[in-house]
Amino acid sequence: MTEEKSLNFIEEIIEEDLKNGKYTSILTRFPPEPNGYLHIGHAKSICLNFGLGLKYGGKTNLRFDDTNPTKEETEYVDSIKEDVQWLGFNWAHELYASDYFDQLYNYAVTLIKKELAYIDDSTAEEIATMKGSPTQPGIASPYRSRSVEENLRLFAEMKDGKYRDGEKVLRAKVDMAAPNMHMRDPIIYRIKHAHHHRTGDAWCIYPMYDFAHGQSDSIEKITHSICTLEFIPHRELYDWLIEKLEIFPSKQYEFARLNMNYTVMSKRKLLQLVEEKHVSSWDDPRMPTISGMRRRGYTAESIRNFCDRIGVAKRENLIDLGLLEFCVREDLNKKAMRVMAVLDPVKLVITNFPDNESEQLTVENGPDESMGSRTVPLSKEVWIEREDFMEVPAKKYFRLYPGNMVRLKSAYIVQCTGCTKDAEGNITEIQCTYIPESRSSSDTSNINVKATIHWVSAAHAANAEIRLYDRLFKVENPADEDGDFKDYINEDSLQTIPAYVEPSLKNAAVGANYQFLRKGYFCLDKDSTADRLIFNRTVTLKDAWAKEIKKG
Numbered sequence: 001m002t003e004e005k006s007l008n009f010i011e012e013i014i015e016e017d018l019k020n021g022k023y024t025s026i027l028t029r030f031p032p033e034p035n036g037y038l039h040i041g042h043a044k045s046i047c048l049n050f051g052l053g054l055k056y057g058g059k060t061n062l063r064f065d066d067t068n069p070t071k072e073e074t075e076y077v078d079s080i081k082e083d084v085q086w087l088g089f090n091w092a093h094e095l096y097a098s099d100y101f102d103q104l105y106n107y108a109v110t111l112i113k114k115e116l117a118y119i120d121d122s123t124a125e126e127i128a129t130m131k132g133s134p135t136q137p138g139i140a141s142p143y144r145s146r147s148v149e150e151n152l153r154l155f156a157e158m159k160d161g162k163y164r165d166g167e168k169v170l171r172a173k174v175d176m177a178a179p180n181m182h183m184r185d186p187i188i189y190r191i192k193h194a195h196h197h198r199t200g201d202a203w204c205i206y207p208m209y210d211f212a213h214g215q216s217d218s219i220e221k222i223t224h225s226i227c228t229l230e231f232i233p234h235r236e237l238y239d240w241l242i243e244k245l246e247i248f249p250s251k252q253y254e255f256a257r258l259n260m261n262y263t264v265m266s267k268r269k270l271l272q273l274v275e276e277k278h279v280s281s282w283d284d285p286r287m288p289t290i291s292g293m294r295r296r297g298y299t300a301e302s303i304r305n306f307c308d309r310i311g312v313a314k315r316e317n318l319i320d321l322g323l324l325e326f327c328v329r330e331d332l333n334k335k336a337m338r339v340m341a342v343l344d345p346v347k348l349v350i351t352n353f354p355d356n357e358s359e360q361l362t363v364e365n366g367p368d369e370s371m372g373s374r375t376v377p378l379s380k381e382v383w384i385e386r387e388d389f390m391e392v393p394a395k396k397y398f399r400l401y402p403g404n405m406v407r408l409k410s411a412y413i414v415q416c417t418g419c420t421k422d423a424e425g426n427i428t429e430i431q432c433t434y435i436p437e438s439r440s441s442s443d444t445s446n447i448n449v450k451a452t453i454h455w456v457s458a459a460h461a462a463n464a465e466i467r468l469y470d471r472l473f474k475v476e477n478p479a480d481e482d483g484d485f486k487d488y489i490n491e492d493s494l495q496t497i498p499a500y501v502e503p504s505l506k507n508a509a510v511g512a513n514y515q516f517l518r519k520g521y522f523c524l525d526k527d528s529t530a531d532r533l534i535f536n537r538t539v540t541l542k543d544a545w546a547k548e549i550k551k552g
């Protein structure tokens with residue numbers, strides 16, 4: 001029996017709307033502003049909007065909210081489309097708020113004709129002062145009583161480029177004493193002589209968010225317009241404008257935005273990290289961007305599972321990065337091919353193995369037989385991890401030490417016979433002998449060993465550069481700390497080390513996920529070239545920080 005998940009509050013609303021016949025099908029939208037790359041918070045919104053469309057047999061539009069010409073770029077549009085598709089969703093229509101500029105202009109004219117909008121010549125400061133405060137009603141602008149004819153003429157002149165930026169604005173005529181400050185004659189159009197990424201120089205007036213978003217929803221006949229909690233105070237205006245314009249009654253619903261610890265989530269802050277070179281790019285694997293996570297090796301499925309697990313809340317909270325990493329491990333544990341790589345190498349010489357010979361061993365690719373197997377070469381000298389040998393073993397240490405036996409993964413049992421040290425006492429080589437009857441696939445040795453260690457044949461190993469990532473910030477909520485959030489950057493968030501990896505990895509594909517046995521999950525970075533393999537550590541096998549916290 002599958003467990004029925006209880007409905008979230010938006011699903012309850014939708015089911016009610018479908019049951020009572022308000023709608024026969026639903027239409028949602030994901031409305032990014034193309035002024036940066038998408039982050040994990042957007043992934044939450046994408047999964048929610050597209051998820052609802054899929055669940056209720058409806059559709060979801062991808063609408064670029066491109067009403068602010070100076071901050072938007074085509075590069076961002078392309079990255080957003082790539083990220084949504086990578087997450088596994090298909091939009092019904094790719095739309096742009098800028099495609100509605102003519103329509104929005106006409107809506108503004110309609111409001112003017114209804115005496116519900118006027119041109120205000122006041123400065124931004126004057127408008128702000130006249131707005132009053134939450135405890136004090138505002139006062140009417142001296143331009144509030146302009147005639148319809150004058151307003152129409154001035155608005156047309158604004159459009160024709162007769163005025164400079166800021167010289168005039170169009171305001172909705174609502175209520176200067178409204179308890180909701182957003183209702184005190186909000187600005188709905190402003191002058192901005194700027195080049196737009198799609199409309200070029202066709203326009204020098206642009207609609208404000210509140211006069212573009214709801215109207216775009218309505219033009220598309222969006223049934224459920226889902227946004228984050230900070231838009232609650234905008235809802236009254238959203239409804240007012242739709243009512244006065246007598247257009248399709250889209251409805252706005254708000255849920256809590258996703259906040260995650262040890263990172264920042266606003267595009268403006270992420271842009272600063274890129275521009276000031278605290279990270280290499282928007283898709284730096286330390287970034288909370290979807291592209292950064294993809295490059296780091298996170299799977300789309302693990303991000304979708306994460307978004308599903310955190311649910312849809314009505315109150316803000318801070319989600320633990322550990323939960324996302326848990327979801328990534330859970331998925332990679334099922335999917336990632338198991339391979340061998342040695343990150344802190346020391347040489348192990350198998351003294352009774354024939355010189356200049358090698359043997360191909362069959363190694364399973366994963367926990368599931370369907371993943372198949374491959375061959376890995378063994379020769380007289382192999383690299384093993386330095387921590388897998390102790391000259392004088394600690395208590396309960398079961399790995400290599402003089403006299404002890406371990407199994408080389410998928411190969412033979414070896415017995416340590418000694419080690420060689422340099423003048424400073426550093427171990428430079430370890431020696432052992434192997435037991436020929438103990439070959440993994442045909443073991444007749446009857447010897448039980450307590451440890452299995454991974455290895456890479458020295459003669460066949462490929463060199464690789466490994467990039468180990470840690471949290472980007474030292475504190476849980478850098479945006480909430482005193483001073484600049486960048487003061488809390490973790491300077492040690494990237495560590496680069498050389499390593500030896502098994503030769504099969506020379507054929508690794510960019511982005512393919514691997515478990516380096518006992519070391520964590522890794523994927524080939526796009527910076528790799530034929531003779532320079534670079535692997536990103538996606539996530540460790542276990543949570544290193546949980547251990548730190550327990551230790552205190």
Ligand code: ATP
Nearest residue numbers: 031032033041042044045227228257258265266267
């Ligand atoms: P940012 O503050 O990061 O710039 P934004 O809200 O300005 O984000 P938009 O491009 O306007 O970014 O957002 C597109 C959609 O994604 C909106 O519906 C927005 O509410 C939603 N969204 C943005 N950030 C989050 C978040 N952290 N959690 C959930 N949804 C989010």
Ligand code: MG
Nearest residue numbers: 032033065209
């Ligand atoms: Mg926004």
